[in-house]
Amino acid sequence: MQRETAVRIEHLTKRFGAFTAASDVTLDVAQGEIFGFLGPNGAGKSTTIRILCGLLAPTSGRAVVSGFDVAKEPEKVKASIGYMSQKFSLYDDLTVEENLEFFAGVYGVPADRRAARMQYALDMAELADERTRLTRLLAGGWKQRLALGCAILHEPPVIFLDEPTSGVDPVARRAFWDLINDLSHQGKTVFVTTHYMEEAEYCNRIALMYKGKVIALGTPAALREQLRSDELPEPTMEDVFVRYIEQEDAKA
Amino acid sequence: MNPRRTLAIFRKELLHIVRDPLSLGMALALPMLLLILFGYALSLDVDRIPLLIWDQDKTPQSRALLDRFRGSRLFAVQGDIDSYRPAELGLDRGDVLAVLVVPIDFGHKLAAGQQTPVQMLLDGSDSNTASIALGYARAMVAGYSSEVRTEYQVRNGAGELKPPVDPQLRVMFNNELKSKNYIVPGLIAVILMMIGAMLTSLSIAREWENGTMEELLSTPVRPAELALGKLGAYFVLGFVDMVTAVLAGVFVFGVPLRGSLPLLFVSGFTFLFGALSWGLLLSAITRNQLLAFQMGLISSFLPSFLLSGFIYSIDNMPLLPQVISYVVPARYFVALLKGIFLKATGLQILWMELLFLATYAVIVFALLTRKLREKIA
Numbered sequence: 001m002q003r004e005t006a007v008r009i010e011h012l013t014k015r016f017g018a019f020t021a022a023s024d025v026t027l028d029v030a031q032g033e034i035f036g037f038l039g040p041n042g043a044g045k046s047t048t049i050r051i052l053c054g055l056l057a058p059t060s061g062r063a064v065v066s067g068f069d070v071a072k073e074p075e076k077v078k079a080s081i082g083y084m085s086q087k088f089s090l091y092d093d094l095t096v097e098e099n100l101e102f103f104a105g106v107y108g109v110p111a112d113r114r115a116a117r118m119q120y121a122l123d124m125a126e127l128a129d130e131r132t133r134l135t136r137l138l139a140g141g142w143k144q145r146l147a148l149g150c151a152i153l154h155e156p157p158v159i160f161l162d163e164p165t166s167g168v169d170p171v172a173r174r175a176f177w178d179l180i181n182d183l184s185h186q187g188k189t190v191f192v193t194t195h196y197m198e199e200a201e202y203c204n205r206i207a208l209m210y211k212g213k214v215i216a217l218g219t220p221a222a223l224r225e226q227l228r229s230d231e232l233p234e235p236t237m238e239d240v241f242v243r244y245i246e247q248e249d250a251k252a
Numbered sequence: 253m254n255p256r257r258t259l260a261i262f263r264k265e266l267l268h269i270v271r272d273p274l275s276l277g278m279a280l281a282l283p284m285l286l287l288i289l290f291g292y293a294l295s296l297d298v299d300r301i302p303l304l305i306w307d308q309d310k311t312p313q314s315r316a317l318l319d320r321f322r323g324s325r326l327f328a329v330q331g332d333i334d335s336y337r338p339a340e341l342g343l344d345r346g347d348v349l350a351v352l353v354v355p356i357d358f359g360h361k362l363a364a365g366q367q368t369p370v371q372m373l374l375d376g377s378d379s380n381t382a383s384i385a386l387g388y389a390r391a392m393v394a395g396y397s398s399e400v401r402t403e404y405q406v407r408n409g410a411g412e413l414k415p416p417v418d419p420q421l422r423v424m425f426n427n428e429l430k431s432k433n434y435i436v437p438g439l440i441a442v443i444l445m446m447i448g449a450m451l452t453s454l455s456i457a458r459e460w461e462n463g464t465m466e467e468l469l470s471t472p473v474r475p476a477e478l479a480l481g482k483l484g485a486y487f488v489l490g491f492v493d494m495v496t497a498v499l500a501g502v503f504v505f506g507v508p509l510r511g512s513l514p515l516l517f518v519s520g521f522t523f524l525f526g527a528l529s530w531g532l533l534l535s536a537i538t539r540n541q542l543l544a545f546q547m548g549l550i551s552s553f554l555p556s557f558l559l560s561g562f563i564y565s566i567d568n569m570p571l572l573p574q575v576i577s578y579v580v581p582a583r584y585f586v587a588l589l590k591g592i593f594l595k596a597t598g599l600q601i602l603w604m605e606l607l608f609l610a611t612y613a614v615i616v617f618a619l620l621t622r623k624l625r626e627k628i629a
Contacts, residue, residue, distance in 0.1 A: 053470045056627050075472060083470035087463035091264065093271040098264070105260020106471045151467075160470075
């Protein structure tokens with residue numbers, strides 16, 4: 001079965017003055033896919049995600065999210081995505097429930113769906129017993145899951161997660177990836193950035209980003225396979241990453 | 253414009269306000285503090301001027317002149333002296349503002365129909381008060397002088413000759429010339445401008461600093477909805493402050509409110525809308541709470557205090573500040589407030605001021621939504 005394209009990026013370039021944050025990025029992500037963006041800090045992962053969310057205007061190139069051009073129809077794009085930025089962007093002085101109510105309001109969740117969606121988010125984040133607690137008092141893992149819950153209240157078909165697991169303990173990180181898997185099984189497209197190599201294995205496909213360029217693209221298994229040799233019978237994701245960066249630096 | 257999204261922002265902002273007791277307390281206490289500070293302490297009325305008297309003459313004539321000073325509420329006689337030493341000391345220390353000296357042959361010369369001087373020493377270091385005191389003293393001496401002349405003429409059979417011109421003065425609108433009657437209405441403008449710009453200056457900058465702005469920009473919320481939702485919440489606070497200030501003005505300070513209450517509130521709302529938008533605009537431009545707060549404080553307090561005609565008459569200013577004052581919204585609101593409170597003037601006279609306020613509010617709001625439409629970098 002041919003799955004629909006959820007995100008299409010064509011020759012996307014973003015420059016800040018003389019600095020090129022993203023250079024000629026081209027890739028497609030299918031509906032229901034978990035797509036990982038890997039790379040060191042400053043590689044251009046966040047910049048690309050921000051362009052896809054309509055937060056930044058691209059210098060050149062084109063991006064289509066959920067069928068809408070991000071430059072031409074940003075409002076429609078915004079209604080069909082959920083975005084979770086690096087800082088878990090919640091209001092600390094609001095309770096768990098108030099945060100959910102607020103995002104349900106700004107995403108325009110219909111009144112008859114609101115209660116069910118909020119309950120879903122509370123259950124998903126395992127915060128049903130903490131609904132009246134101030135967000136400030138929540139531990140990191142809970143905040144992270146609440147932020148995800150807020151971002152998917154309106155059931156967006158495409159979800160962007162920018163370093164969702166940074167600053168969270170390993171157990172909470174593992175639990176968070178279970179949530180991402182659930183979303184994917186529901187048919188949501190999840191676009192996630194990370195700099196944890198082991199998390200690459202949880203993705204259906206990954207793109208390695210380095211100095212603004214996509215230097216490798218494929219399934220984690222295929223990328224590792226390319227590297228397999230007698231000296232390196234069991235290459236890890238880290239090996240893959242180091243090899244591609246060395247090749248890229250050698251070109252320069 | 254989506255009402256549900258706007259309402260969501262509005263409710264969230266109200267929660268922020270309620271959850272931050274320090275800012276809320278400041279927002280509610282500041283108007284009272286300013287009213288008490290300026291309403292009571294900043295009296296520009298000059299009366300009970302402390303005065304020393306040296307009566308060298310000690311005749312019925314000298315006593316008659318001095319009794320005018322002793323009986324007046326404009327002067328407060330601190331004591332009688334018999335040399336220049338205590339006069340100098342009193343002026344140096346600032347215990348007294350003026351010294352009145354009646355020379356030794358005062359009564360004798362008057363009786364002989366001759367002109368005679370009296371001496372007034374004044375502390376000119378506060379030139380405004382000194383010149384007002386000088387005016388009072390002149391008027392009192394002149395009153396006594398014409399009384400003496402009339403007596404003299406009657407005694408010499410010329411009959412009572414009245415001064416040929418008799419000024420009939422009537423002070424309109426503030427007939428007791430009380431400074432609080434114009435300070436308190438003007439103060440409402442200063443309070444609303446300060447509160448408006450200071451409270452909101454934190455609002456958008458805080459969202460930038462906490463990263464929530466980025467989240468908001470990724471949602472379908474539109475700039476106008478974000479701006480209106482935030483304005484609405486702070487409007488509630490500003491409205492409370494305005495009612496507080498008006499009630500305190502009328503019932504605590506006894507300022508007459510002669511004009512239309514609806515017009516007062518319509519102009520107040522228009523002004524508040526502009527002031528709140530200004531604070532939000534600074535917040536959106538700086539994206540930094542501290543900077544936005546400082547800019548909000550300076551840009552609201554100083555112009556509305558100095559260039560609004562609140563205390564200092566714009567007509568008496570040099571050309572440059574006069575020109576600048578045209579872009580200070582408080583200038584128009586102060587004119588409206590004084591007109592409504594004291595003169596009971598209506599829209600037929602004040603429409604221009606209201607129009608300026610509305611124009612200011614619309615321009616600042618438009619700049620704000622334009623600023624919010626910008627992408628993150």
